[in-house]
Amino acid sequence: MAEDAPRRQPTLDEVTELAGVSRSVASRAINNAPHVSRAKREAVERAVRQLGYVPNPTARALATRQTGAAALVVSGEDPSIFADPFFAQVIVGASAALEEADLHLMLCLAASDRSRKRVEGLVRSKGADGVMLMALREDDPLARMAEEAEIPVVFGGRPVGTVPRWYVDVDNVGGAREATEYLVSRGRTRVAAICGRLDTEAGRARYRGYRDAMLAAGLGPFPPQEGDFTEPSGAAAMAALLVNHPDVDGVFAANDNMGAGALRALREAGRLVPADVAVVGFDDLAVAQIADPPLTTVHQPLTAFGREMARMLVALISGQDPSPLILPTHLVTRASA
Amino acid sequence: MAEDAPRRQPTLDEVTELAGVSRSVASRAINNAPHVSRAKREAVERAVRQLGYVPNPTARALATRQTGAAALVVSGEDPSIFADPFFAQVIVGASAALEEADLHLMLCLAASDRSRKRVEGLVRSKGADGVMLMALREDDPLARMAEEAEIPVVFGGRPVGTVPRWYVDVDNVGGAREATEYLVSRGRTRVAAICGRLDTEAGRARYRGYRDAMLAAGLGPFPPQEGDFTEPSGAAAMAALLVNHPDVDGVFAANDNMGAGALRALREAGRLVPADVAVVGFDDLAVAQIADPPLTTVHQPLTAFGREMARMLVALISGQDPSPLILPTHLVTRASA
DNA sequence: AGCGCTATTGGGAGCGCTCCCAGTGGGAGC
DNA sequence: GCTCCCACTGGGAGCGCTCCCAATAGCGCT
Structure with missing residues (x-):
């Protein structure tokens, strides 16, 4: 923490001013959208560099109504379920795929009523652009939440009893x-x-x-x-x-x-x-x-599992309608049999 | 996803109108802050329930300049490092402690240049209220980032060469x-x-x-x-x-x-x-x-490790100045020695 | 010179919530 | 009866960015 410069983060308006362009132009240049002349684009880039400007993701999120994050929720009666290395592998895959879409990963261990409530709040308030749901059990309270969710939900492994619209599973x-x-x-x-x-x-x-x-x-x-x-x-x-x-x-x-x-x-x-x-x-x-x-x-291809889950979610978020996916498994023979 | 109601999420203003109060009062009631009469408070609560209102965390974040999230970043040359069950345990502890402070957990696997850049962006743009940094190696590029960070940073395990201001480690x-x-x-x-x-x-x-x-x-x-x-x-x-x-x-x-x-x-x-x-x-x-x-x-008490790291971060975020912590270890004897 | 187009540009209205601040009204104190 | 105080209220200005839209500027053609 460099406390020596307690001044506020520079804002778009400051870039605007330094570059001598309007806010619209600056915004477009920064998001490299079209309709910006080469000259102004460079002026903006220069100002950005000079000011050390970094866009405020929260403000952007408010304006675009997109949070830039996806949640991975692991259900379970107690948190120890997460100790299974299974999840770590899946996370590696999911993380990589989300990264490609420039989404951040929020990890939710829904192992208590309190944490389940928080997940529910996250979903209802659209605190994430989409959710991946894993390890649901029979009559899992998160299942109902998933149905009512107004953001995309992808299941990792099918829940008991129902076949969700979007899921990734292994055979x-x-x-x-x-x-x-x-x-x-x-x-x-x-x-x-x-x-x-x-x-x-x-x-x-x-x-x-x-x-x-x-x-x-x-x-x-x-x-x-x-x-x-x-x-x-x-x-x-x-x-x-x-x-x-x-x-x-x-x-x-x-x-x-x-x-x-x-x-x-x-x-x-x-x-x-x-x-x-x-x-x-x-x-x-x-x-x-x-x-x-x-x-x-x-x-079972766990990294692919996570990757495909994330990709499916990204597809949903971008308005597509992907198909469920079932990943193949294969036997690995070693000495025990 | 219930597509049957494509209407927008209700906003505070709608609550305001239904409850017949001003926005300030509604806001206070919802955050149960003082200076709200019992009657109005109840009116607001009723309106909230009736509308199914949920505060928009992004808007709140923009106004308060707090994101409500903390990041846990795991450094490494390749993502497989994360497969170590070590991290899963730490995450369980961190997750629980963050939950107490009502913070969400963002997980960043910083195992490629791309992902490191994203972490840096996250920190520079203050996309999280604080960061926990683990598994740094010698000359880790994330170390410099940590120094320049304007948000609280807690180290999980000391990095090579330097002793950070705030860290949790085991003995x-x-x-x-x-x-x-x-x-x-x-x-x-x-x-x-x-x-x-x-x-x-x-x-x-x-x-x-x-x-x-x-x-x-x-x-x-x-x-x-x-x-x-x-x-x-x-x-x-x-x-x-x-x-x-x-x-x-x-x-x-x-x-x-x-x-x-x-x-x-x-x-x-x-x-x-x-x-x-x-x-x-x-x-x-x-x-x-x-x-x-x-x-x-x-x-080594890994869950405690995660928990203490998160608590230290929460303390920093709330303006305190906690002391570094070194957790004790003890020998568990089994048959191999 | 006049015209139709297209590439740019900048103004400004939000996005939804917090919070400062200037009232308001009523009860306690004198 | 008249201040003074204080628990409430509500108005309104942001927070920082996106994006619609009207306005302007070129530009090649007829």
Whole structure:
């Protein structure tokens, strides 16, 4: 903070005066819009440089009715959900795409009533030009807000129950099916599923893909062994599975965290992976590579996920009507299966 | 998006008219400022409800010269740095603290020239009320920007070379010393350091702590075996260490990622942990618990880090002059040492 | 020289809200 | 009964920028 110059920021009018042009011309020159003669344009540029003028984004926002920002809201019961590296990757992609459109990223962790209220206020007051909504659960209060929003809303992952007009998602069913088919193709016949929260569409879809593959292979699908996408829950689910189905020889975990947990539970139970039990995860996050043995998993393009979400939002903001998008997944085979 | 009502958002003037009061009174009532009679206040509230009025934050920002947002900028050469779960935790804390001050969080990933330019523009144009700056490297272009900023800037972690006026940091030296002392106390005498990037203050400070502890114990510190805070770099560093110092019996890794990498390299080299080589990490992220064996590590309070950074910024914004803060670390012992 | 066009130009009205300030009115104090 | 004080009120001037629009200036042609 350079306190030595407590003078106000220069304004357009000062540029105007120094450059000897009207405000309109100065404005046009600065936004390099047409209808400005070469001479005046240069005069303005010179004045801008001399004054160190920077346009005031707030004033611009008020006049144009565009804030120049897009919000990414991550729903959840508590903030720890955000600790999942999943979001970091998505953010990297979204951030890059927003940058191309010269939009700023506002991040909202909607994990309490208070924060949800703030998000609602943000949307109702049009404090952002658009919103990306992620990790909605069943009956999520943000869903209603999204419906009533008068600014563009893009969903990241479909919410449970409804199919929004605009969303980006990955092929959860296909990925889960591929994972399960792989397990079956390796000769596993008693393949269980450690599924994610069934109040999320991802959790349900992945179980559905598993079940479809099992049925298609003529095998009996296990009932869902529910976890909550965390490592401990995966370990607990695996432990339960070993008690109830000691002969299980394959496991499809609905994400890598739970896959890692399953690996740990198997290790603690003295089962060898993949010899005794083969494990496949979902996500292909760093943990899959670090796990021991490295986890075979369904890769989903998370950066692209974020990027496409942001691009879709930008398209909406600029008045287009993009189509929903479902990103492909593919299996990455490692030692665990 | 409810397109059925394309009418403009109601404005204060409409509330004013409906409630039969002046704009000043309406404004005061809405911001519940004093000097409004009970009757008028209620009339305004009624009108607000009836109209579904929501104040326009942009207009308010223009009038008050406060944007209602704070930026968190993460520097780095490429965006992948943000994939480190470290940031997610910090963000959770910062987000919560900003929420208390009713500020929104703008997230800026300054990993390209373009994005750095945007951050600079944001700061120069006062597009945010304050900035939190993280992960600066040596000669980071953002450092100069920070000096010239006319809005409050709080550093998360000290930059290399200078000590900023306001910052939050963890006790890197103390943590590294404690980790090393622990290794020594367990009878290890040939303790190496896999250090982080030495163009970051954290990387340097942690090596310094290690070296101090070694010298204090009368042992010879190893020269820095530099990594870049990623898992593969930790594995590579460990592999190099095994070649140059086959008799190493302890390793202090400057973060958990590299610690996990070291673990992997040791496993691949057939060394037992902790029997042959004991390993200690730094951060206490999820990976430390998932690692095999679980990693003894230096815990740093990341959520508090974010929270305190945000609080310090809020204090600055409200005209106070808070003191820099150094957060304590403590060792968490697990199986790896 | 007169005419129709097009490229520029500058004036000025907002955008929606805050806040300074000059009233207003009534009750307390004398 | 008459000041004085103070809790309210409402008018109006910004905050800094965009953009519509009328006005002006060239300019090539007939």
